[in-house]
Amino acid sequence: MPVAEMVRTYPGDLGGLDRDALVRCIEECVACAQSxxxxxxxxxxESDDMLPQLRKCIRTNADCADVCETTARVLSRHTDYDANLTRSVLEACAVAARTCGDECESHASHHEHCRVCAESCRxxxxxxxxxxxxxGRGAGG
Structure with missing residues (x-):
């Protein structure tokens, strides 16, 4: 996988981040943004009569995709790593993914794409x- 290979080949210290957790998170953020x-x-x-019911879902999807893409980019940069910024971005991403997952889940019984997206968000x-x-276990900063 390109993410794992890039993390593995990074020449400097990753600030104490768990490499496997970092790779998994970047990959899941990218996958969630796409979903x-x-x-x-x-x-x-969907049909025009469904759009009013899906308006919040569409907005939540767009917000989550943006936050996930940004998180993946921030996590991919390690030079002069800032643990406080990373924590904040990860918290925001987790909240966006939870919010989007909840919204998509509410439509999952009627829309398969919402079910798939909810799983990706989770x-x-x-x-x-x-x-x-x-x-939280003392990685660098």
Whole structure:
């Protein structure tokens, strides 16, 4: 996997981050951003009478995709690593993924794309929380 290979080849110290948790989190953030983008687009393709019910889902998908993409980019940069910024970004991503997952889950029984997106959001939230746990155990800053 390119993410694992890039993390493995980083020439400097990762500030005490758990490499496996870091790789997993970057991968899940990228996957979640893609799922949310696709889900928002699928919602827009539903029948016109469904759009009012899906408006919040579309907005939540867009917000989550943006936060996940930003989180993946921040986590991919290690030079002069700032643990406080990383914690804040991970917290925001976990909240965005939880919020989006909850919203998509509320539509999952009627829209398969929402079910798939909700699952992706749950994995992303878990991976952010796992990486936050490793930061809480004294990773650099």
């Amino acid at each position: 949310c983008t696709a889900c928002a687009d699928a919602c827009l393709s 994995r992303c939230e878990r991976s952010c929380r796992e990486l936050l746990d490793t930061l």
